[in-house]
Amino acid sequence: MPTTKKKLEDRAAVIKALGHPSRLLIAQSLMKGERCVCDLKDLVGVDMSTVSKHLTLMREAGVLNCEKRGLNIYYSLACDCLGDFLRCVDRLACGGKKTTCC
Template sequence: MPASKATVTKRAAVIKALAHPSRLLIAESLMAGELCVCDLKDLVGADMSTVSKHLSLMREAGVLACEKRGLNIYYRLVCDCLGDFLRCVDQLARKSPKTKSQTCC
């Protein structure tokens, strides 16, 4: 049975929140543990405003949680299984269009 429209809409919001190279880089970096926003800024190589927009979008979609400690804000992934999802995506990305009949994982 297909998922409800509300469930599909929520899934799309999460996928959209990851669907940018900088946001994927942030997510992959956070798989190793929480990081300060200043570290994420350096990692992405963008100004603080741009990184803050990426983080806000990811937080609103439920992908990230944050905690303020002193003057710094630390971000962490909410779900540990994101790495499994990205490994599956990697398998799909490596597949040749000619091998569509084969499963990816």
């Protein structure tokens, strides 16, 4: 698969959707189950409008699903592979911390 430009950008968008501390924290929380926006606002500790924008970005990338029930909107992960994903990330994360190399 020669990976078209579009495909590459879609993939990058998914990854980017997880590549921010607040969004990663949200994703990790959602591994334990669905949450509404105000739950996530308390978790992350920024303005709710900011959380909402993060969630929109993640949803548009394909990472999240959402469902409205009553006054709340419940967000959940679109895929259960995030655990494996993060295991790979942790193997890389600052395991080296090689600031100099060449």
